[in-house]
Amino acid sequence: MKKLFKWLDHIEEGLAGVLFIGGVLVSLYGVFTRYVLNAPESWITEIFEFMLTWSIFIGFGLALKDNRHIQVELLFDKLPKGLKRITATISNLIGAGFALYLAYSSLELIAVSKEQGTKTIDIGMPIWISYLVLPIGMGLLGFYFIVKAYKAAKGDQRELIGEIELLYEEMQKDGSSNEKGVGA
Numbered sequence: 114m115k116k117l118f119k120w121l122d123h124i125e126e127g128l129a130g131v132l133f134i135g136g137v138l139v140s141l142y143g144v145f146t147r148y149v150l151n152a153p154e155s156w157i158t159e160i161f162e163f164m165l166t167w168s169i170f171i172g173f174g175l176a177l178k179d180n181r182h183i184q185v186e187l188l189f190d191k192l193p194k195g196l197k198r199i200t201a202t203i204s205n206l207i208g209a210g211f212a213l214y215l216a217y218s219s220l221e222l223i224a225v226s227k228e229q230g231t232k233t234i235d236i237g238m239p240i241w242i243s244y245l246v247l248p249i250g251m252g253l254l255g256f257y258f259i260v261k262a263y264k265a266a267k268g269d270q271r272e273l274i275g276e277i278e279l280l281y282e283e284m285q286k287d288g289s290s291n292e293k294g295v296g297a
Contacts, residue, residue, distance in 0.1 A: 129168045129175065132168035136168060143157035143158070156235040158235075170251075177254060178261075198273055215251040216248040
């Protein structure tokens with residue numbers, strides 16, 4: 114199971130990184146053609162938006178998995194451990210339900226746009242291809258919400274302790290281990 118998570122992690126990070134860097138390079142090329150060559154290209158904005166959107170939607174799951182998302186922990190940190198466990202499990206299951214609902218709903222959007230044959234204005238790419246990121250990104254987000262709900266239900270401390278509390282505890286452990294090492 115760990116190999117699957119590691120493999121998925123590498124794929125997500127690599128794809129999001131390549132798309133983000135590609136988007137930045139396309140944007141820089143657009144700035145160069147517009148302001149240096151005075152010959153702006155019309156397709157640049159479309160490709161830039163496509164690449165950055167895909168990068169961001171794939172990054173949603175990565176941010177959630179690594180606890181790099183915005184979270185408000187003021188009330189959560191004050192709860193007793195048992196209530197934290199229940200609250201974290203329920204909130205992650207709600208997040209999973211919402212993300213998976215969006216993933217499922219986006220499949221209808223893709224089907225309709227594919228049936229209509231809608232294409233982008235500048236490069237003529239079928240619009241349903243750009244919409245594919247919705248079920249992929251939301252599916253990954255829902256998957257990571259389920260993983261976090263499972264970990265919270267099991268009592269994993271990373272899910273039950275706020276990031277600030279966790280950093281404080283780690284600093285306390287490092288400080289006490291450094292003090293022991295100095296006297297030896």
